[in-house]
Amino acid sequence: xxxxxxxxxxxxxxxxxxxxxxxxxxxxxxxxxxxxxxxxxxxxxxxxxxxxxxxxxxxxxxxxxxxxxxxxxxxxxxxxxxxxxxxxxxxxxxxxxxxxxxxxxxxxxxxxxxxxxxxxxxxxxxxxxxxxxxxxxxxxxxxxxxxxxxxxxxxxxxxxxxxxxxxxxxxxxxxxxxxxxxxxxxxxxxxxxxxxxxxxxxxxxxxxxxxxxxxxxxxxxxxxxxxxxxxxxxxxxxxxxxxxxxxxxxxxxxxxxxxxxxxxxxxxxxxxxxxxxxxxxxxxxxx
Amino acid sequence: xxxxxxxxxxxxxxxxxxxxxxxxxxxxxxxxxxxxxxxxxxxxxxxxxxxxxxxxxxxxxxxxxxxxxxxxxxxxxxxxxxxxxxxxxxxxxxxxxxxxxxxxxxxxxxxxxxxxxxxxxxxxxxxxxxxxxxxxxxxxxxxxxxxxxxxxxxxxxxxxxxxxxxxxxxxxxxxxxxxxxxxxxxxxxxxxxxxxxxxxxxxxxxxxxxxxxxxxxxxxxxxxxxxxxxxxxxxxxxxxxxxxxxxxxxxxxxxxxxxxxxxxxxxxxxxxxxxxxxxxxxxxxxx
DNA sequence: CGAATAGTGTCTATGAGACATTATTCT
DNA sequence: AGAATAATGTCTCATAGACACTATTCG
Numbered sequence: 015x016x017x018x019x020x021x022x023x024x025x026x027x028x029x030x031x032x033x034x035x036x037x038x039x040x041x042x043x044x045x046x047x048x049x050x051x052x053x054x055x056x057x058x059x060x061x062x063x064x065x066x067x068x069x070x071x072x073x074x075x076x077x078x079x080x081x082x083x084x085x086x087x088x089x090x091x092x093x094x095x096x097x098x099x100x101x102x103x104x105x106x107x108x109x110x111x112x113x114x115x116x117x118x119x120x121x122x123x124x125x126x127x128x129x130x131x132x133x134x135x136x137x138x139x140x141x142x143x144x145x146x147x148x149x150x151x152x153x154x155x156x157x158x159x160x161x162x163x164x165x166x167x168x169x170x171x172x173x174x175x176x177x178x179x180x181x182x183x184x185x186x187x188x189x190x191x192x193x194x195x196x197x198x199x200x201x202x203x204x205x206x207x208x209x210x211x212x213x214x215x216x217x218x219x220x221x222x223x224x225x226x227x228x229x230x231x232x233x234x235x236x237x238x239x240x241x242x243x244x245x246x247x248x249x250x251x252x253x254x255x256x257x258x259x260x261x262x263x264x265x266x267x268x269x270x271x272x273x274x275x276x277x278x279x280x281x282x283x284x285x286x287x288x289x290x291x292x293x294x295x296x297x298x299x300x301x
Numbered sequence: 302x303x304x305x306x307x308x309x310x311x312x313x314x315x316x317x318x319x320x321x322x323x324x325x326x327x328x329x330x331x332x333x334x335x336x337x338x339x340x341x342x343x344x345x346x347x348x349x350x351x352x353x354x355x356x357x358x359x360x361x362x363x364x365x366x367x368x369x370x371x372x373x374x375x376x377x378x379x380x381x382x383x384x385x386x387x388x389x390x391x392x393x394x395x396x397x398x399x400x401x402x403x404x405x406x407x408x409x410x411x412x413x414x415x416x417x418x419x420x421x422x423x424x425x426x427x428x429x430x431x432x433x434x435x436x437x438x439x440x441x442x443x444x445x446x447x448x449x450x451x452x453x454x455x456x457x458x459x460x461x462x463x464x465x466x467x468x469x470x471x472x473x474x475x476x477x478x479x480x481x482x483x484x485x486x487x488x489x490x491x492x493x494x495x496x497x498x499x500x501x502x503x504x505x506x507x508x509x510x511x512x513x514x515x516x517x518x519x520x521x522x523x524x525x526x527x528x529x530x531x532x533x534x535x536x537x538x539x540x541x542x543x544x545x546x547x548x549x550x551x552x553x554x555x556x557x558x559x560x561x562x563x564x565x566x567x568x569x570x571x572x573x574x575x576x577x578x579x580x581x582x583x584x585x586x587x588x
Numbered sequence: 589c590g591a592a593t594a595g596t597g598t599c600t601a602t603g604a605g606a607c608a609t610t611a612t613t614c615t
Numbered sequence: 616a617g618a619a620t621a622a623t624g625t626c627t628c629a630t631a632g633a634c635a636c637t638a639t640t641c642g
Contacts, residue, residue: 548622575621
């Protein structure tokens with residue numbers, strides 16, 4: 015057995031590092047029933063459904079990305095917000111652990127999930143056990159968020175092992191498991207609160223990598239539903255890159271990629287000419 | 302204290318994963334005094350100095366990359382070759398651990414070192430403790446290899462903690478520390494032996510990432526000495542990418558990057574017109 | 589009709605690939 | 616001179632950015 019609680023300073027140097035997974039999960043906006051926290055104080059102010067209705071902030075005009083955070087309820091960094099995550103059970107792949115812990119916080123499965131980088135500086139927590147964090151980044155699409163909260167991940171994942179993890183290891187995980195309460199809230203990436211561990215650094219790196227990816231890869235469509243207009247896709251790119259894009263050139267370049275398929279249908283209920291709806295196809299069109 | 306040796310099956314699921322670092326260290330050729338192993342059998346056949354002299358394989362015509370491996374001397378995977386690496390001491394950054402363990406195997410410090418990816422599939426070793434490997438990739442330049450073997454890393458790194466690590470953790474490290482003996486040898490990446498753990502997968506991924514990098518970044522010059530000709534730099538690119546490059550266009554593109562500085566000197570002792578020597582500059586030339 | 593956005597066509601500058609040509613050094 | 620490689624110049628084509636212009640729908 016492993017005895018990990020309250021290690022003395024002399025004992026710490028013989029303890030292997032704890033390993034945890036943390037996930038930066040981007041979305042164009044929170045799910046309607048999710049809590050939204052005040053940027054400055056970190057106080058949960060309302061759900062996204064109320065907030066968006068009040069402010070008139072529709073995702074049509076979304077110009078920023080959002081991500082879920084979990085409030086820690088024990089030391090270290092008690093009370094601060096942290097990325098969803100947790101320790102790695104002995105029989106779970108790293109990818110599975112990331113997916114499961116994220117689902118436990120958000121109650122929904124992301125549409126995309128990918129490993130980002132491993133952080134393990136010795137300065138992360140001077141008084142506690144050494145912690146190595148394997149960071150992931152992912153994205154929630156409109157469909158992922160529209161689905162009702164589910165207690166279990168959609169894909170089959172061993173989740174009973176979570177409670178089997180020693181308490182002392184759980185203590186150092188990126189965040190504690192929360193049960194759909196006020197300890198989970200969504201934040202705009204432009205207005206993040208003070209974060210536990212080095213999670214600010216992790217988020218900065220995730221945003222940087224997301225921008226790199228959108229320039230030479232098709233990841234943006236994962237923020238949308240199954241069908242979308244080119245204007246919607248362009249707004250996703252603009253939100254990620256933080257700059258305006260020429261609609262005409264954007265259309266030409268996207269269609270030249272051959273990964274968009276015309277569904278034949280058009281947008282409904284617009285106050286102007288409706289746009290064609292496209293679908294993403296993995297297979298490039300053969301010319 | 303942590304007791305990790307001979308865990309029972311029921312105990313294993315309560316043990317936190319062991320964390321180790323492994324490094325894929327590329328070079329245009331091994332150091333002269335390094336062992337070269339036979340591709341098929343993994344038997345150490347001679348040093349690079351003898352081998353290259355016999356075969357007439359000069360680095361001028363190098364068309365493949367080489368990397369150092371360490372032979373394991375205990376289970377699991379006893380006798381197989383593995384990437385240099387080891388467990389993470391409590392007071393060492395991940396980068397430091399990678400640099401130190403690589404130096405312990407090669408007795409030289411690499412010119413470049415960067416984190417690659419973290420591997421942690423549960424299938425890595427069914428009978429042993431769960432292992433998470435944080436993989437690094439690096440490169441040795443001509444100067445790095447030309448220097449005589451040094452027992453300590455050139456940069457100051459805490460190295461006394463290595464022996465403080467519990468034996469059971471060392472057992473699961475990427476490879477055991479070798480003291481410049483027959484248990485360290487260099488292999489061509491085209492002819493690798495059977496490897497321990499999932500190190501074959503790690504090397505494949507490292508080669509793939511190296512190719513990606515050379516296309517939009519200046520990493521190739523790190524394989525060479527401080528001064529080099531454009532032809533030498535081109536041959537490095539060709540070895541990495543595995544294809545021929547047009548000398549004229551390569552010259553134009555490299556010089557347009559503004560990161561090469563003309564030293565004013567030229568190559569010596571060529572049987573033809575000598576080439577200009579260039580130096581790499583971090584600062585782009587202002588036009 | 590006018591407003592608003594969808595969608596098309598075109599001009600231009602830039603950069604990559606191909607390759608002909610000149611330059612320099614050694615034997 | 617002839618061999619071998621360095622170094623330069625030039626042509627073409629593909630692509631990105633800018634932007635004018637046409638099309639369609641709603642109110």
